Amino acid sequence: MRRTGVVAWALPLVLLVGMVVLTALQLNSSSVVLLGSQPKSDSNLVWGTPREIRWDEYMISTPIAVGAVAKGLPTHTWIGLNDIDLEATSLAPMRSWVTAFKPQMWGLMVADPRREGSVERGFAWHWWLTLVAGILGVYALLMAIRARPLLAGTLALMVGLAPHMAWWSGVHASDSLGFVAGAGAAAVMGLRSVRVRASVAWGLLAAWLLLVGWFALYPPWLVSVGVVVVFVVAGVAFDRRVGWRRVTRVLAATALPVVVVVGVWLTQNSAAISAIGATIYPGQRRSVGGEGSWSDLLSAPSSIFLSFNPGALSLGHGAAGNRNNLSEASSMWVSAPVLALLVVLLALSIVRRARARRRGDGVVAPSTPKPDNERWRMTAAGGVAAMAVLLAWAMLPLPAALGLGVMTRVPGFRTYLAVGLAFAMLLHVMVGRVRLPRRVLWPVALGTVVASGLVTAVSTRDLMLRTSVGLAMSVVVAVVFACLVLTLLFGGRVAQRVGAGALIALTLVSYAVVVPLYRGLGPITSTPLARYLAAAATAEGPTRWVTLDPSAQPVLAASPQYAISGMTLYPDRALWNRLAPGQDSVWNNYNEYLWAQDPSLDAAFVVPLGLRGSAEMNVSLCSPEVEFLDINYVITSKRWPAALPCFSRVGAIDDLGTTLTIWRRTPRGGATPTAAAP
Incomplete structure (x- = not known):
């Protein structure tokens, strides 16, 4: 014995x-190495093959967890288009x-x-x-x-x-x-x-x-x-x-x-749990044999x-x-x-x-x-x-x-x-x-x-x-x-x-043979964009950001800033009924939103994508109907350009294999804002 x-x-x-x-x-x-501009040559990849199919890990759960630390471990924070009660979720640490x-x-x-x-x-x-x-x-x-x-x-x-x-x-x-x-x-x-x-x-x-x-x-x-x-x-x-x-x-x-x-x-x-339970997916999902x-x-x-x-x-x-x-x-x-x-x-x-x-x-x-x-x-x-x-x-x-x-x-x-x-x-x-x-x-x-x-x-x-x-x-x-x-x-x-x-x-x-072995979190914490976002938060406090380039989304989510684009864990019905009325069959879900500027819209129109849990968010960022979202910054790129007449260009960053442009909301008085970060 x-x-x-x-x-x-x-x-x-x-x-x-x-x-x-x-x-x-x-x-x-x-598999966060896949977020880098040259993942195959990343010296921090010690072993194995990063898996694109694990996108829910490296695009969503890992950035959200790291972002919670950067934000000071709050119990509530903006993740997508809602002030999320993190106690009702399992993705992030909190006090x-x-x-x-x-x-x-x-x-x-x-x-x-x-x-x-x-x-x-x-x-x-x-x-x-x-x-x-x-x-x-x-x-x-x-x-x-x-x-x-x-x-x-x-x-x-x-x-x-x-x-x-x-x-x-x-x-x-x-x-x-x-x-x-x-x-x-x-x-x-x-x-x-x-x-x-x-x-x-x-x-x-x-x-x-x-x-x-x-x-x-x-x-x-x-x-x-x-x-x-x-x-x-x-x-x-x-x-x-x-x-x-x-x-x-x-x-x-x-x-x-x-x-x-x-x-x-x-x-x-109870409020957050009820909201999750009322979603079509995953809340109302029921299985049969x-x-x-x-x-x-x-x-x-x-x-x-x-x-x-x-x-x-x-x-x-x-x-x-x-x-x-x-x-x-x-x-x-x-x-x-x-x-x-x-x-x-x-x-x-x-x-x-x-x-x-x-x-x-x-x-x-x-x-x-x-x-x-x-x-x-x-x-x-x-x-x-x-x-x-x-x-x-x-x-x-x-x-x-x-x-x-x-x-x-x-x-x-x-x-x-x-x-x-x-x-x-x-x-x-x-x-x-x-x-x-x-x-x-x-x-x-x-x-x-x-x-x-x-x-x-x-x-x-x-x-x-x-x-x-x-x-x-x-x-x-x-x-x-x-x-x-x-x-x-x-x-x-x-x-x-x-x-x-x-x-x-x-x-x-x-x-x-399935999993990689990787050192650190460099692609979401140490890139030029990550440093810019951290410096901006230090200079003026966390603000609301949207990226039109999907490759920047996990970096934004892992930063101290509030990522309004990307994943919304559960919807705020009042917000969505104002933003995209009549589309609750699309937005009343756990969704990763890919944002796109469409000035022809009054507010927003959501298009479901083929993969469950993802949708395209077509939005007129300069429409008066969208001002209530209080979006402060937008990220575009050469791959994902956009015309933003109500925003002013305040910075450019070479990162993620492209040139990213940082836009800041123009004050109502019309004065051109200054960059909040180098």
């Missing part, structure tokens, strides 16, 4: 030390009690924009803590269920560094996974604790971790991962014959703080090939689910034939155990575990039940009514993360506890491996455009993955260690 206890800390220590080193070196995996439940933001909270490298280190903390939390949360849950450090560590890395996590890096996948799984781990420890104080303390820790997952504010992953955790924790309680008194104690210690904190948050931020895709769910073996050949992805809907980019097509490490084998072995084990109990003679069949290792079947069954719920919702055309108002918040293509967690948990629980006679083992293993290759071949034909190399590589990776998982399941001690090492290597490679 003592040796297990020491070994159990190996993975957490390695990850935490690695996080500290990467943070100190100001390294992150953001608020809510930050107690956002540890990933703590590095940015203490960052000082005046100190060189401070913001970059704060952002690196934000990036790596999110990733590490995803791995350690899963590791803690697996260890709480069954203390096998090597197995738990291998599977935690397999989940936390899965292709789905790589292609969704920079958003809330790891937050939802790690902290909700960690809450499940704390709940399991509370159920295992005999002492009242210990069980209550574990329940309170579970509450804090669950609240951290809640404040990621992304229901699809929160709900789907929560389904797995609830079923698994219930299975643990059943297996361990936990009394109702202890269950109630842990449940109360977890639920009461969550209810109180969420209730206070809902009350304090059948929005997932088997080929996407089983796409992990194709990720390595697609990372080098992104153009091979087959886009579309229907059989392709919601696949319109590599992020949407990504998934977790899951093998359908291996999963089917695990379910069959679990069913056989339950039947054998039931027969042994009915005999009542205390004799246990040789192929079953020893009596002192019997408390696992309902835990495994809980994982299977959770997976059945998620897969049924993802793949079957179920009506919304069966979602019970909860699963309707989860599109089928957002269940893959939770399915991967359930698969890893099932494997962790069953390794070494199920046996097959040798004469049966090899045919079953061979059949499972062959089936894995065939299933991948079929799914890859739907996933990719016709490419024999991509198909062959995907099949090889799927076969290797199935062999490694079966080695963990049935192998001896040495074979299991070799299989674990090989599986970790496969996981690390599949993750590393």
Whole structure:
């Protein structure tokens, strides 16, 4: 036990030390390098390929987070065409009690924009803590269920560094996974604790971790991962014959703080939350069953090939689910034939155990575990039940009514993360506890491996455009993955260690080829435009800015200035009804607006673009109907010129591969304003 206890800390220590080193070196995996004028020659790009598909990270979430630090960590600030209540969002650090439940933001909270490298280190903390939390949360849950450090560590890395996590890096996948799984781990420890104080303390820790997952504010992953955790924790309680008194104690210690904190948050931020809930997207978005895709769910073996050949992805809907980019097509490490084998072995084990109990003679069949290792079947069954719920919702055309108002918040293509967690948990629980006679083992293993290759071949034909190399590589990776998982399941001690090492290597490679490694945040904090914006804010305080050149938008959002163009997280209905009346079907959404000057308009006209969450904002900036926006400055460029008769040219900057022109609103008296910054 003592040796297990020491070994159990190996993975957490390695990850935490690695996080500290990467943070100190100001390294992150953001694709912000793409915002520079020459990203391929940027010396701060240490490794890998920045991903254009991660535009919501480098164009929106990263600039907003950095901009909040530059603005002094306010709780309210103008982001787009609204004074945003940041407590009702999850993108930015702020000076608020809510930050107690956002540890990933703590590095940015203490960052000082005046100190060189401070913001970059704060952002690196934000990036790596999110990733590490995803791995350690899963590791803690697996260890709480069954203390096998090597197995738990291998599977935690397999989940936390899965292709789905790589292609969704920079958003809330790891937050939802790690902290909700960690809450499940704390709940399991509370159920295992005999002492009242210990069980209550574990329940309170579970509450804090669950609240951290809640404040990621992304229901699809929160709900789907929560389904797995609830079923698994219930299975643990059943297996361990936990009394109702202890269950109630842990449940109360977890639920009461969550209810109180969420209730206070809902009350304090009711206006913003109501505005978000009233939006068409995401507020009124509801899902029905059948929005997932088997080929996407089983796409992990194709990720390595697609990372080098992104153009091979087959886009579309229907059989392709919601696949319109590599992020949407990504998934977790899951093998359908291996999963089917695990379910069959679990069913056989339950039947054998039931027969042994009915005999009542205390004799246990040789192929079953020893009596002192019997408390696992309902835990495994809980994982299977959770997976059945998620897969049924993802793949079957179920009506919304069966979602019970909860699963309707989860599109089928957002269940893959939770399915991967359930698969890893099932494997962790069953390794070494199920046996097959040798004469049966090899045919079953061979059949499972062959089936894995065939299933991948079929799914890859739907996933990719016709490419024999991509198909062959995907099949090889799927076969290797199935062999490694079966080695963990049935192998001896040495074979299991070799299989674990090989599986970790496969996981690390599949993750590393997707994400870049970049030093600092130079393209949004250290460019000529960034310095100009900072100097202007120092000279006259933050003012309202609009850019007509989209490439300047993330730099503007990351500055101390108020970016009126670009992303609007949720609309101000009164403002929009005045600016673009009758167009609420377009502007009543979470939208990134590309602004364009159109002097023929009375005010504004919004045109939706093909990508959901983006629109073109055609506006007459000199119209009296637009004056109420109090826009002080406009940025144009040679690529995006505009006639602005009510603005005066006050500066020019060579940046972003073009010449940017800074325009300042002309005072009503007609005097030409002077530049506010050099």
